Amino acid sequence: MSGYFLYHSIGMFPQKQERISEALGAFAASWGSIDDAQWGYALGKQAEFLEDWRALLNARPGSIAQVESVTAALYQVLRGLPESTVRGGKVLIAADCFPSLHFLLAELVARMGGTLVTVAPAPGEAWVSDARMVQHWDRDVRVAILTWVTSTSSHRSDVARLVAHGHEMGTICGVDVTQGIGILPYDVTQVGADFTIGSSLKWLCGVSGAAVIHSSEALMGRCLPELRGWFSQTNPFNWDLDAFAFAPDARKFGNGTPSVLPAIGSLPGLSFVRETGVAALSRDNAGKVAQLAEWVMGSALRLVSSPRAEQRGGGLMVELPETLEGAAVVETLKAQALYADVRGQILRLSPGIITTRESITRLTESLAGLLGQKTEV
Known part of the structure; x- marks a missing residue:
């Protein structure tokens, strides 16, 4: 997980x-x-x-x-x-x-x-x-x-x-x-x-x-x-x-x-x-969300969440281009043991304590691949 x-x-x-x-x-x-x-x-x-x-x-x-x-x-x-x-x-x-x-x-x-x-x-x-x-x-x-x-x-x-x-x-x-x-x-x-x-x-x-x-x-x-x-x-x-x-x-x-x-x-x-403490969980989450946000802002995806950390909760939402079907993206990620969901074209990503930095890298690489494949087509 x-x-x-x-x-x-x-x-x-x-x-x-x-x-x-x-x-x-x-x-x-x-x-x-x-x-x-x-x-x-x-x-x-x-x-x-x-x-x-x-x-x-x-x-x-x-x-x-x-x-x-x-x-x-x-x-x-x-x-x-x-x-x-x-x-x-x-x-x-x-x-x-x-x-x-x-x-x-x-x-x-x-x-x-x-x-x-x-x-x-x-x-x-x-x-x-x-x-x-x-x-x-x-x-x-x-x-x-x-x-x-x-x-x-x-x-x-x-x-x-x-x-x-x-x-x-x-x-x-x-x-x-x-x-x-x-x-x-x-x-x-x-x-x-x-x-x-x-x-x-x-x-x-x-x-x-x-x-x-x-x-x-x-x-x-x-x-x-x-x-x-x-x-x-x-x-x-x-x-x-x-x-x-x-x-x-x-x-x-x-x-x-x-x-x-x-x-x-x-x-x-x-x-x-x-037992863990909300402050510790918040710090862990903030670092992971910042890693995601940095990649999104350099990608072809549109950041739906605020770019300012103090105006965000624990998740990061991005808009998929119309060339990618939201449900299909979720299924592609799931096949790689990466679990997210969509609301229409909005991909919702909320990393928590069990989410690893390595999995964030895998997620961004997978999304980059999808964007690249669609661009080539």
Whole structure:
């Protein structure tokens, strides 16, 4: 797997298969035991998962809840806010957001009586710039969903600046950290967003179904989630049908019986990131991305990501010429044990800790060969 460039899709780390197998095997042993300790074990592991996320975000205790996906996280927050929050106002999002969030908002905002404003990149630009977002952001924007690092260009927004502007406009600000968390440092106390959503699947090397919501204290007090259940309470074993009460912390974002298995399956990846250190992983990645970027800028490929490292996440996206079919390029690379993907003509390359410098050289040589062959034809 030294030729793995897919961290924007699924993160990898040394001995991932063995460590996840060990974690799931321990769960199976507990869950299959003929005793009454199963839930104590499972919920204890979920608590470890939440603590790892809390530490990565530098968040206060009790401010993070597990959800199935970033889409579900956004739904929980928006449908938990008072109905007057969105009605008659705007919800703002960039066109290069994770598409699933836009799919949700396209219907949900209309049902809530608001208008969805989708900000497109400026002509000739590959991503929605911070300036472009501010240009469309007035006092009618009630909620804004910000993407820290995009999956299409690896553009990194100055989310602290955008959140500060949003608060001046009276906007509730949320940040999707999925494509940056684990490879870049992030501090919710510095960014100041009202809520943060993210997945464990990418640079955190986890599994699907292990997303989170982080909420500020102020937003926590305003949210009464529509989707609720016995695990939304301080005491899940309160079964008095007339005495339901939300937990005072992030547990209120829970609902029915929690899905603990994804949290347990993600713990090895989270542990690896914390043990190795985000700073060390970031340095390793930055050197590899710089090596790729240097070659791309001297090639016939167009760099889609920013040439400036401080404006990029952990990936590098390039545009293939029309003479090369994207899917065919991916298959050619795969035959050489080089793993990347495409979105249309955009080749996405995200090297991580298991990606070697030698494999980067092999990748660039392979791409140069493809470009040369097409040029000769």
